[in-house]
Amino acid sequence: MSVKQISVFLENRPGCLHEMTKALAEADIDLRGLSLAETSDFGIVRLIVDDVMGTANTLRDAGFVASLTDVLAVEVPNVPGGLNKVLEVIDGAGVNVEYMYAILGNKKSDTAYMIFRVNDNEKASGALKASGVKIMEPEELSAL
């Protein structure tokens, strides 16, 4: 019910992000989702990809530190208030959202997909499913 996110440590210096995308491009890795968080002297890129192990190996071989995290990929109705409804359910279950970001473009325009990093995956996904919100499996994400 959860998908694996790859987080990558980046130094805050010119060219560092490009070095990572270059390694991924050379390994022919397709990015499904991406978000960047930064402080004044380092950053963390979070990636959603199809081939998690292959990507992790590529990054390690290129000299990056990476780690895997279980996150929820949630289907969100692409209408005003769609995200609000999902967050209402999560909040109602007493779960804390650490961060979230959108999955890159998909073919269905009436639906958006978001990645949620929460402090309790099980509780959040239980509550979301009970409210009829769809949680994506890794294969479903790949099929988008």
Add this chain to the structure above:
Amino acid sequence: MKNYYQPEIETMPREQIRRLQNERLLKQVRHVWENVPYYRAKMQEKGLTPDDIKSQEDLHKLPFLTKADLRNAYPYGLMGKPLKDCVRIQSTSGTTGQRVVAFYTQNDIHIWETMCARAIAAAGGTNEDVVQVSYGYGLFTGGPGLNGGSHLLGSLTIPASSGNTDRQIMFIKDLSATILCCTPSYAAFIGERMREMGMTPDDIPLKAGIFGAEAWSESMRRDIEATMGIKAYDIYGLTELCGPGVSFECEDQHGMHINEDYFIPEIIDPDTGEVLPEGSTGELVFTTLEKEAFPLIRYRTRDITSLSHEPCPCGRTHVRMSRLKGRTDDMLIIRGVNVFPSQIETVLINQGYPANYQIIVDRVNNTDTLDVRVEMTPEMFTDNLGVINTRQAKLVEGLRSMLGLTAKVTLVAPKSITRSEGKAVRVIDNRKI
């Protein structure tokens, strides 16, 4: 007897050591007076002749020798023997500025190697052991000294020299090396590489390491010991005095025994030159007792330590010097505060960071800045910015309480700090003063 190379000397009663030292001191002072005009002039300036020195009680009357004297007298001015009696030259890396060139007679070499043999024996070495010497060979004293000591002991010696880390590991494994000799920073690097290759301490036959030629911390010792599954022993020396082996640790790992049959150590106040009472921390000063080609009287090492005559459980009676707090040359003065790289290293290792770090000192708007660069490791990394920030703040706080000043901590990519195969370059001082 176990763990001694020369038990009769290493466990000699104190009274006897003192007698031997007095006897040798008088001879050494006379040797210098007769053969080293540079030092004779220094004695004459103070109105001294060899007759004024009747025992080591009179040692404090003699003038000091410093690195500046070595520079002034370069290259032959402090020699006690003609070149035809010398068989070897060794030299320092010059990391702290002036390069030192030292000369050895055959007997000087023998004494030096004898001290190294004692050090290897103290680390548990015997003729059954395979000793891999991964110090640099050549002008640097590390390789030749331990190599010679290992030969005297009858151990099978692998003169690996430094560098080519994968081959080092292959030799350790394939040739069953039991004792590794190198700098502590190189040992840490070899250990890190072994871990990367998926090796555990059980995969390697090493039982001990003899690591010296740079200051290192107790926490770094524990780290290396755990990674390699060995006991790590400190060894100390200076090219000026011979090289490694001037003092070494025994199985007690609590200070290094100085070979007092060959040296008399003193601790002085580095500012006043006054001799300090036993137990005080100050600058270490050595007088050689048996050196022929390069005898030095009251040579100021610029190393900061203390001496202890507490009886050692190992049975050796020779005085112990405590782990080096640092070389006065390594000491940084940042915003008026004395900082030793080894203090920073202790904080890093205690908080689970790797021993690979770099200290960058600069001056911005007339204020010194201290930037400690540490590599991010897979164990420390998480997707959560907050967790990393908290850990970073904890490191800043740890450094602040250790050093008494605020440092900036920068996390850098793994492997981005250059690994050292010899002496590590820990400090980059960009201040233009």
